[in-house]
Amino acid sequence: xxxxxxxxxxxxxxxxxxxxxxxxxxGEIEFKYYSMDCINCNRQRQKLYDGLIESGYCGxxxxxxxxxxxxxxxxxxxxESIFNSCLSLLAGGDLINYLSLMGYYLTTPGWLKRWKHxxxxxxxxxxxxxxxxxxxxxxxxxxxxxxxxxxxxxxxIEFSEYIGMKYEIIDVGxxxxxxxxxxxxxxxxxxxxxxxxxxxxxxxxxxALVFDFLExxxxxxxxxxxxxxIFTLFEMLTGAKHLAFLPVIxxxxxxxxxxxxxxxxxxxxxxxxxxxxxxxxxTASGAGFIFKITFNNELMGYMEVEDIMFPNYMESxxxxxxxxxxxxxxxxxxxxxxxxxxxxxxxxxxxxxxxxVLVDKRTSQLLEVNGSLEETNCMLxxxxxxxxxxxxxxxxxxxxxxxxxxxxxxxxxxxxxxxRTPMNxxxxxxxxxEFSKLTDEQIDIVKMIETSSKxxxxxxxxxxxxxxxxxxxIELKPERINIFNLMNESRxxxxxxxxxxxxxxxxIVDNNLPNEIILDKGRLMQVxxxxxxxxxxxxxxxKIQVSVDKVEDKENKVKLMFSVKDTGIGIKEEDIPRxxxxxxxxxxxxxxxxxxxxxxxxxxxxxxxxMGGEISVESQYGKGSTFxxxxxxxxxxxxxxxxxxxxxxxxxxxxLETRILQVEDDIISQRFMNQLCKIAGWxxxxxxxxxxxxxxxENEDFDIILMDIQMPDMSGIELTKIIREKEKLTGKHITIIxxxxxxxxxxxxxxxxxxxxxxxxxxxxxxxxxxVITKYSSNYK
Numbered sequence: 001x002x003x004x005x006x007x008x009x010x011x012x013x014x015x016x017x018x019x020x021x022x023x024x025x026x027g028e029i030e031f032k033y034y035s036m037d038c039i040n041c042n043r044q045r046q047k048l049y050d051g052l053i054e055s056g057y058c059g060x061x062x063x064x065x066x067x068x069x070x071x072x073x074x075x076x077x078x079x080e081s082i083f084n085s086c087l088s089l090l091a092g093g094d095l096i097n098y099l100s101l102m103g104y105y106l107t108t109p110g111w112l113k114r115w116k117h118x119x120x121x122x123x124x125x126x127x128x129x130x131x132x133x134x135x136x137x138x139x140x141x142x143x144x145x146x147x148x149x150x151x152x153x154x155x156x157i158e159f160s161e162y163i164g165m166k167y168e169i170i171d172v173g174x175x176x177x178x179x180x181x182x183x184x185x186x187x188x189x190x191x192x193x194x195x196x197x198x199x200x201x202x203x204x205x206x207x208a209l210v211f212d213f214l215e216x217x218x219x220x221x222x223x224x225x226x227x228x229x230i231f232t233l234f235e236m237l238t239g240a241k242h243l244a245f246l247p248v249i250x251x252x253x254x255x256x257x258x259x260x261x262x263x264x265x266x267x268x269x270x271x272x273x274x275x276x277x278x279x280x281x282x283t284a285s286g287a288g289f290i291f292k293i294t295f296n297n298e299l300m301g302y303m304e305v306e307d308i309m310f311p312n313y314m315e316s317x318x319x320x321x322x323x324x325x326x327x328x329x330x331x332x333x334x335x336x337x338x339x340x341x342x343x344x345x346x347x348x349x350x351x352x353x354x355x356x357v358l359v360d361k362r363t364s365q366l367l368e369v370n371g372s373l374e375e376t377n378c379m380l381x382x383x384x385x386x387x388x389x390x391x392x393x394x395x396x397x398x399x400x401x402x403x404x405x406x407x408x409x410x411x412x413x414x415x416x417x418x419x420r421t422p423m424n425x426x427x428x429x430x431x432x433x434e435f436s437k438l439t440d441e442q443i444d445i446v447k448m449i450e451t452s453s454k455x456x457x458x459x460x461x462x463x464x465x466x467x468x469x470x471x472x473x474i475e476l477k478p479e480r481i482n483i484f485n486l487m488n489e490s491r492x493x494x495x496x497x498x499x500x501x502x503x504x505x506x507x508i509v510d511n512n513l514p515n516e517i518i519l520d521k522g523r524l525m526q527v528x529x530x531x532x533x534x535x536x537x538x539x540x541x542x543k544i545q546v547s548v549d550k551v552e553d554k555e556n557k558v559k560l561m562f563s564v565k566d567t568g569i570g571i572k573e574e575d576i577p578r579x580x581x582x583x584x585x586x587x588x589x590x591x592x593x594x595x596x597x598x599x600x601x602x603x604x605x606x607x608x609x610x611m612g613g614e615i616s617v618e619s620q621y622g623k624g625s626t627f628x629x630x631x632x633x634x635x636x637x638x639x640x641x642x643x644x645x646x647x648x649x650x651x652x653x654x655x656l657e658t659r660i661l662q663v664e665d666d667i668i669s670q671r672f673m674n675q676l677c678k679i680a681g682w683x684x685x686x687x688x689x690x691x692x693x694x695x696x697x698e699n700e701d702f703d704i705i706l707m708d709i710q711m712p713d714m715s716g717i718e719l720t721k722i723i724r725e726k727e728k729l730t731g732k733h734i735t736i737i738x739x740x741x742x743x744x745x746x747x748x749x750x751x752x753x754x755x756x757x758x759x760x761x762x763x764x765x766x767x768x769x770x771x772v773i774t775k776y777s778s779n780y781k
Contacts, residue, residue: 005029005188006052007181008045009065010086012036012110015148016177029185036114037122063184065089086111089180090144091172105138105165109149115159131164140166146174186439193445222342223247223335224257230303230328231259238317239309240288244268246302254301268304276302279325280318287311291321295329300336303328323419337400344397351390358383419460422668427453427763429668432675453763476520476610480636483513483560486521487548494532494544503536504543510550514558516636523607524631528562530600531627535566542567542624556635559613565626571619579617580605604629658777660684661702663693663719664739665711672764673706680770690714694722702734704776707756709740709747716740717754724755735776739764 009017011033032052034044045064052062087096087106099106111118119125125133134141141160145152153169160167221229231243243259246268256268267283267290280291288306292299308317362383366376430453433446491507498505528546535544544566551559571579580601608615612632619625660682662673670686677684685700687693689711705723709716720736727733738751741762748759758772 005185006032006062007065007184008032008034008048010034010036012108013089015110016146016174019148020174020178087144090146090177099142103139104142105134106142106144108144109146109152112143112152112155112159127162134163134165140168143169145169145171146177147171193442221335222339226331226335227257234305238305240305240307242306244304246271248299248301266304268302271302289318291325293325293329293332295333300329300332340400341397348394429672431766435679476523478518478520480516481519481521482516484509490528490532494536497536498544501536503539506543506545508547510548513550514635517558518634518636527604527607530604531564535564535568539566539568551630557632558635559630559632561628561630563626563628567624570621570623570625572621576617658682658704658773659702660704660706661687661696662706663687664708665689676766690719693719704773705734705736706739707736709738720754720756737772
């Protein structure tokens, strides 16, 4: 769908269009005019419409006015706005029909301005034949006046005298015409937003399907089994009838593997490794594509997806495939190593068997020849050498396996980065829409996009947490927190979701709690968000009650009890023991209704135990549940005002004059930051790579640099080191904030240790970004 609405209209309304230019959606509506030839009107505008479609316009973004009843395709373009004639663009159909039934000849200002050309040149009348024609079919001339011409009365009198008839003027103004144009624009805008929403929902669904599929299939397999799984994945994603894989082993093409016994004419037969420069290309049919699979610059093979079910989603399939290719490269490489391990194991087994035969043979010889000790010793030395050789091979195989496992460990990091980058565009642009003037329906659409995006992001974060917990590397980051403010944040976060379902959300905090305690705010909020979110999700009516009470208080430590009580569907007694296990969803039908990965409660249990507490549940099936968890925290040695209050006292002028340099190679992230800075009042300049950033810094000063980490010519880490080295000579210091899709546990530490001042992971939350920029804005004024 095009970004601009194109309206096709008769050139007789050109003056009306120009008169309302000031109130039109500037830049979003384009007008095309067809000739004012009433006899060939339909043919003229259809010709113009066909030409636009051939030049690349999407049919859903072109509207023909006026639209005639019975014109088929055209009446779908305007929705309910269907008009009988050009006059219906200036006044209501009832008025036009009434005047026509009265026998009046109706005309518009634009037509009247060119009446001589139309009457004489097009219709071929002279004064005598014109008077005969009009006197036979009408009683008088009526001008439906929009008020765009100040001297229209002169033309009306001249025309009336020419045909010898009386005249009348009906002033209608531009209101009705303006409403038709605006309604057409609004209908198109809604259709466009629905199209974008459907496309984004499809992308979210496809990524979720890929993530779920790869999670289940991410095991070591032989190449043949792995290719079958890859075929299954692309059959589910694209509905393709034909799939083929051409393996490349040590730069040599192997035998093509097909997804079915019935072969087809595959373009893989004609692939030339030396000429395949790009990562993919479309097949000759236009309904398929071929992409190259590599790992660490090693070519693993070519994949062909042909005869896909919905070719109009080709761009979406290609974007998704680019992400999947990175993972498939890793999996094919792992498969290659796995097969080498199998071969090595078989070789070792064969060597062991041969060794056993050899030992038996030598033992028999020793029994037969007792006196040949010297010869026996030599033979034993040879056997020891063979054992050492075997051990060397086994060690090499082990090292190869460890390298394969290291490559596998990059899987989650790569997936997180590749998904977070487009998610940053989706969530960023969605958050910017909230600053726009939207209708209630458009606000609902934006909220649906935002909800879907946050759901996918939660799935990604859960799986990343799971990977960190599996290796025991999760760490708490304690800080001084006001527990009352924290619970108020929870209220603000979930009030909208609860009220949207007609539920009441109550937050009850014990007044005897210490003012400030030391805790990991992010992890505690993660547990509370999971429990409160589940309570809202599984409750249809009633209320959610969240309580915080002090259990014990001694030796500068306090033990708190948190509880989340709902009036929802409850949990069966026999299901409670399995509730906190990984990947556990108690009812498959319920999981389809409510969505989820089955990780949230298991991760929450791990976090609570890390905080020195435990988690439990009481539930009555059909009546509701109450989740309890305890945590042991240190009490802050003294009480200070919240740092949030200090941040609010920043000089507003310093905040607005903040100069920002964004170093980012992703176009969508650039556009998001550019729009956000306009809204926030910051001054921003964008560099697409590290070299461009260095050139800009040579000539301009900035307060803050927002630094991407992964860029083509120079990474954000390398660029930061260069900037810090130059600062040793100048004595200056510019704030550098990492803004990256790398979000694994150690990524923040890497950035800070390199010399960066702060770190934000993608997708970017607008309020979090504004908080960080505000924090550093006052340091320079």
